[in-house]
Amino acid sequence: xxxxxxxxxxxxxxxxxxxxxxxxxxxxxxxxxxxxxxxxxxxxxxxxxxxxxxxxxxxxxxxxxxxxxxxxxxxxxxxxxxxxxxxxxxxxxxxxxxxxxxxxxxxxxxxxxxxxxxxxxxxxxxxxxxxxxxxxxxxxxxxxxxxxxxxxxxxxxxxxxxxxxxxxxxxxxxxxxxxxxxxxxxxxxxxxxxxxxxxxxxxxxxxxxxxxxxxxxxxxxxxxxxxxxxxxxxxxxxxxxxxxxxxxxxxxxxxxxxxxxxx
Amino acid sequence: xxxxxxxxxxxxxxxxxxxxxxxxxxxxxxxxxxxxxxxxxxxxxxxxxxxxxxxxxxxxxxxxxxxxxxxxxxxxxxxxxxxxxxxxxxxxxxxxxxxxxxxxxxxxxxxxxxxxxxxxxxxxxxxxxxxxxxxxxxxxxxxxxxxxxxxxxxxxxxxxxxxxxxxxxxxxxxxxxxxxxxxxxxxxxxxxxxxxxxxxxxxxxxxxxxxxxxxxxxxxxxxx
Numbered sequence: 310x311x312x313x314x315x316x317x318x319x320x321x322x323x324x325x326x327x328x329x330x331x332x333x334x335x336x337x338x339x340x341x342x343x344x345x346x347x348x349x350x351x352x353x354x355x356x357x358x359x360x361x362x363x364x365x366x367x368x369x370x371x372x373x374x375x376x377x378x379x380x381x382x383x384x385x386x387x388x389x390x391x392x393x394x395x396x397x398x399x400x401x402x403x404x405x406x407x408x409x410x411x412x413x414x415x416x417x418x419x420x421x422x423x424x425x426x427x428x429x430x431x432x433x434x435x436x437x438x439x440x441x442x443x444x445x446x447x448x449x450x451x452x453x454x455x456x457x458x459x460x461x462x463x464x465x466x467x468x469x470x471x472x473x474x475x476x477x478x479x480x481x482x483x484x485x486x487x488x489x490x491x492x493x494x495x496x497x498x499x500x501x502x503x504x505x506x507x508x509x510x511x512x513x514x515x516x517x518x519x520x521x522x523x524x525x526x527x528x529x530x531x532x533x534x535x536x537x538x539x540x541x542x543x544x545x546x547x548x549x550x551x552x553x554x555x556x557x558x559x560x561x562x563x564x565x566x567x568x569x570x571x572x
Numbered sequence: 573x574x575x576x577x578x579x580x581x582x583x584x585x586x587x588x589x590x591x592x593x594x595x596x597x598x599x600x601x602x603x604x605x606x607x608x609x610x611x612x613x614x615x616x617x618x619x620x621x622x623x624x625x626x627x628x629x630x631x632x633x634x635x636x637x638x639x640x641x642x643x644x645x646x647x648x649x650x651x652x653x654x655x656x657x658x659x660x661x662x663x664x665x666x667x668x669x670x671x672x673x674x675x676x677x678x679x680x681x682x683x684x685x686x687x688x689x690x691x692x693x694x695x696x697x698x699x700x701x702x703x704x705x706x707x708x709x710x711x712x713x714x715x716x717x718x719x720x721x722x723x724x725x726x727x728x729x730x731x732x733x734x735x736x737x738x739x740x741x742x743x744x745x746x747x748x749x750x751x752x753x754x755x756x757x758x759x760x761x762x763x764x765x766x767x768x769x770x771x772x773x774x775x776x777x778x779x780x781x782x783x784x785x786x787x788x789x790x791x792x793x794x795x796x
Binding site for chain 1: 705715719
């Protein structure tokens with residue numbers, strides 16, 4: 310059974326149809342990268358999966374739990390609050406802008422939800438948080454406040470915060486887009502490490518090299534459709550669709566020195 | 573030649589005593605107004621931000637009326653309205669009327685400050701909390717409110733300082749707070765001393781309020 314199963318997802322903002330009939334699934338331990346130009350609907354798709362936006366039609370399943378199910382009339386029905394709450398325990402989300410809680414120390418950022426929302430004991434939550442901070446190379450920052458950290462460090466704390474609730478699947482919404490280029494590497498490094506540990510991940514990203522090297526599968530979206538999907542080396546190095554070719558040409562054309570890297 | 577000076581010092585203890593009693597009334601208006609208006613302003617702010625027209629519109633009208641008319645007018649209205657509209661007796665209603673009028677007035681101003689603070693919190697904070705499983709009220713009390721408190725301290729200190737001076741308006745409906753007593757004493761004694769002493773009382777109060785807010789700002793300066 311897939312960890313995440315999206316079927317015929319539809320979403321419009323007014324007259325603007327952002328998602329047309331999107332279907333994809335993510336298996337246990339898989340890393341799926343979603344790429345595409347801005348306005349392609351990739352972030353909206355991620356936000357629908359993480360309950361930040363609601364679908365107009367279609368279904369989303371997390372394992373056996375339905376977040377939303379299509380109705381015969383073409384619309385969809387959301388599950389009750391308890392089910393949605395249970396589903397929120399199954400995934401984690403890392404934002405583009407980190408969205409750490411500024412009034413909490415790093416340790417509180419990691420422990421507040423486990424202790425006060427999930428009802429995990431304080432000792433256990435703190436032990437887990439310490440372990441995660443060590444893994445992120447931030448063991449000495451437990452008592453620091455977010456404003457005292459660099460962007461890269463803040464994003465690593467945000468990843469640790471998402472992991473603190475033991476999610477089955479981790480979503481990333483352009484996790485490096487708000488970072489200076491020299492800080493991007495440390496985040497991609499952490500994500501590589503998670504991929505090696507077979508963490509199930511869905512990553513919306515503009516980092517093509519990362520997508521090609523780390524993802525098990527790449528989905529290329531444009532104008533609310535999945536244009537091309539498959540093995541990263543095939544989609545990124547040998548795209549079939551014209552729209553994919555045009556997008557990749559634009560993207561790779563924009564960043565110098567990429568050709569060496571692609572060898 | 574020393575006579576006027578002796579007269580002055582002879583009268584001083586009784587004057588101080590009178591002003592002190594007035595000051596206690598002033599302080600009661602001040603603290604009771606804060607006690608009621610600080611919490612009342614929260615539902616007003618939330619009502620003003622409501623998506624539902626039927627909640628938002630009445631609150632907007634309330635804010636317009638309160639902020640669009642003098643506090644002095646509101647005091648007179650609140651004090652006399654029960655008598656003229658319903659024929660209720662006025663006895664013993666002076667002080668409660670003062671507290672009601674001040675509370676409504678300050679709740680309106682505080683509500684707008686709260687709203688400014690609430691709206692200044694980035695949407696990402698709500699989203700991060702939502703995804704982590706916080707309920708609406710948990711998000712509000714654990715994540716949003718602490719950040720709002722920090723942001724609204726400077727405008728709140730302004731309003732609170734204004735309040736201690738606004739208490740003087742209670743004399744409009746003949747409440748014997750410090751200012752009214754001082755004013756009466758100026759005429760009775762043909763001397764400026766009473767209002768100078770009253771001024772010192774106001775200054776000292778403001779000084780302590782300012783200190784308190786500075787202290788709070790420092791205490792919350794550990795994050796941005």
